[in-house]
Amino acid sequence: MxxxxxxxxxxxxxxxxxxxxxxxxxxxIIKPNIPQINMYQSDHEVMCIVNMPGLDDLYQIDIYVDHATLELKGTIDIHHSGGTAIKEEILQGVFEREISLPFPVRADKIKATYRNGLVYIQLHRLISETSRRNKVNVHLLKDE
Incomplete structure (x- = not known):
C-alpha cells in the first residue's frame, strides 16, 4: 500500500x-519559506538580508518594491551532481515571496548588494508631502 x-x-x-x-x-511549519529573510528596522530605514546560497548570476533573483511591499522572485540552485543525497537541509528551488514592510519606502532610494551568499536590501522610509509641518496663520475677527 x-x-x-x-x-x-x-x-x-x-x-x-x-x-x-x-x-x-x-x-x-510544513513548508518553510525560501529564501530566508532577516529584517531590521531603524527610525528611517529597513535593512532586509536575504539568504541566497550559490548565486552565480545576479539575474537569478528579481527584487521589486511597491510602497510597503517587498517582492522576491528567483531560483536557489546549489549546483551539485554526483552521489546520492543523504541529507538536504539547504532549501533550494524556484521561489516567489511577498513581504510586508513596516512602513512605506522611497522608490528612488533603494540599494541592493550581494556578498558571501547574502543579498542586502537597504530601503528608506517614505516621508510623504502631506506629513510636513505647516504653519497655520491666525486671523483676527473683529467684533461687529
Whole structure:
C-alpha cells in the first residue's frame, strides 16, 4: 500500500471536515519559506538580508518594491551532481515571496548588494508631502 496515497486521503478528509483553508495556517511549519529573510528596522530605514546560497548570476533573483511591499522572485540552485543525497537541509528551488514592510519606502532610494551568499536590501522610509509641518496663520475677527 502506498503511504503517500494514504496521506493524501487523510489530508482530503481533514479539508472536508475543517474547510479548504485549514492547511494554509500550517504552511510556514510544513513548508518553510525560501529564501530566508532577516529584517531590521531603524527610525528611517529597513535593512532586509536575504539568504541566497550559490548565486552565480545576479539575474537569478528579481527584487521589486511597491510602497510597503517587498517582492522576491528567483531560483536557489546549489549546483551539485554526483552521489546520492543523504541529507538536504539547504532549501533550494524556484521561489516567489511577498513581504510586508513596516512602513512605506522611497522608490528612488533603494540599494541592493550581494556578498558571501547574502543579498542586502537597504530601503528608506517614505516621508510623504502631506506629513510636513505647516504653519497655520491666525486671523483676527473683529467684533461687529
Amino acid at each position: 502506498d503511504p503517500f496515497k494514504q496521506m493524501g486521503d487523510w489530508k482530503k478528509n481533514l479539508d472536508q471536515f475543517f474547510g479548504e483553508n485549514f492547511w494554509s495556517e500550517f504552511d510556514d
